Amino acid sequence: MADENGLGGHLADLADSGRRRTDPLAAERIRARGEQRLRRKRAAMAAGGALLAATVVLGGLSLVRATRGSELPAAVPAPTASRFVPPTPAPGEEYATELGHVYGAVANGDSVEVTVERLRSVRGTATPVGVVHTLTLPRGTPVEARQLAGGDPADVQLGELVDQLAGGPRWMFAIDYDSEGRVQSLREAYWLTG
Incomplete structure (x- = not known):
């Protein structure tokens, strides 16, 4: 019955017409943009993972260094006979x-x-x-x-x-x-x- 009405031929013509009217370059550009977005997303995730790993390593090193004890200061302060604290200027004063x-x-x-x-x-x-x-x-x-x-x-x-x-x-x-x-x-x- 479909052949009697020519529905099958009509559908075939419609499919052929759709294929002729689609722009293969536009479809290729859309596909390329999608792949580019996917590559950027993967690169961002990899960089974020590397940053997280570096942060964890540096944090661990600072904790290890802190447990070993403090290092000597770069400059040895001048010895004092008492726990002297230098006076500080009052607000608005220079000295x-x-x-x-x-x-x-x-x-x-x-x-x-x-x-x-x-x-x-x-x-x-x-x-x-x-x-x-x-x-x-x-x-x-x-x-x-x-x-x-x-x-x-x-x-x-x-x-x-x-x-x-x-x-x-x-x-x-x-x-x-x-x-x-x-x-x-x-x-x-x-x-x-x-």
Whole structure:
């Protein structure tokens, strides 16, 4: 019955017409884009797996290193006689100041090691507070001196005062520290009495 109506021939013509009208290049491009997406997805998964593996290995190494104990620091800090913590500037200020007797100066190459006995100023009189520490400073550290310079105000370098500061606690200074705890300058506290 299908042959009587010509349905079979009609379906064959329709299939042949569809094949002639399809663009083989478009179908090939669609297939190529699909394969490209699949390759990118596989590459991303492989890279993510490699990154995960590297992270796990580095994490494991850091844990092993931590259990072995800490390594020596690159630079050995200067020894101190006490657990001295440098003063820090107040908000809006450039420096924090420590009052102290500076003495026992010893030159070591390009640096000078001094002992500082912290003082407290009470109505113009300096009184020790019991904190003693050592500082290792560059020879070129600026010092504002007055009595050390013979009574006339002068700006000198710490290296020039090693001989005068080598003795016991006689000279009082205001020591200026920056926000990172480094000494920026020393100012002779000639206005204080000891």
